Amino acid sequence: MERNHEKRKELELYLHIPFCVRKCNYCDFLSMPAEEEVRRHYVNCLLEEIMQRGESCREYHVSTVFFGGGTPSLLAGVQIAELMEAIRSSFWVDSDAEITIECNPGTLDRQKLLFYQNAGINRLSIGLQSASNRELQLLGRIHNCEQFLENYDLARKMGFENINVDLISALPGQKTEDWEYTLKKVLELRPEHISAYSLMVEEGTPFYETYGQDAECREQGGHPRELPEEETEQEMYLLTGQMLAEKGYRRYEISNYARPGRECRHNTGYWRGISYLGLGLGSSSLMDETRFSNTRNMEEYLGQCPGFKRENVTVLGKTQQMEEFMFLGLRMTEGISREEFQKKFQVEPEGIYGTALQKLCRENMLKQKEGRIYLTEQGILVSNYVLSQFLL
């Protein structure tokens, strides 16, 4: 389809591939193991959905595509290529679009990577989580560190120049030096991007059974038995920033670090409030200030094909738009622009958030400089508290 996108609005595409070899012990994402036949059926439905939604997105150009999961790399390479072909023929995809696929070590090989390359995928996001095989086992991951290194090396040799590595800190029993080991190992590889999140113990997961009480105890300021103390967790976070900065990475969002110019365009767009369309099971969308999502029930999703329905349709009012603007924008280290706020809502940020801004600046959680408002180092450490102050 024609690539000239002058006057078209920007859109990001997210495709959800909800399949995994098996569930990790900490995972509450919408993902599941499934037979090959189900996966094939799902891909066929997703192809239909791409074509259906493409029809109603003629006034948009697509700047980023993100295959997330689940484990998108569990699909055959040819299936990803088919999905990309359908996207290109149904949407106006920019010629320089960032196209990312999430991959898990142990599910990649040369043939798959070749398919990705030929389909124009230019960014890999590899879920390593830890460089320690003991920790990987505890997390219930399907791979070990050696498999990750092999896959990473192969991707580099095949010419992938934009790779993210996902990591998780604050694991049960983890000490700061264990986390330092993982960071060191990953930094040796010099990936373009590193995402480093702290473990969240989510309800409904095996981890919740084992560490739920511990997590609650820590939240209430007590001493957890197996999870790291809050202080240790903060120490790990500070160490991450420091070690990565020494190697030339910039923290551009609370948990995301990139070498110059390698920030993830897809996520940055999301935090900046660019419209996004989610395709596939359970995916959510925000277009023209309207939120909607797909069913989270696999049978229902497959049964809807080819007439996919939008669920939970909500038109965001001004208040919600302002909350989103602050809530998402402040996640980025460059913060929000006062001018953009003014332009979008015809009011200064102080007009709405005067009390919160004053209080947070006084507490040294927020800073204002050159027309921008952003979190301080101290504010980042308690970002949940700071961001919650912008809910109206």
Ligand code: SF4
């Ligand atoms: S690979 Fe990712 S999505 Fe799949 S079960 Fe593990 S954490 Fe969840």
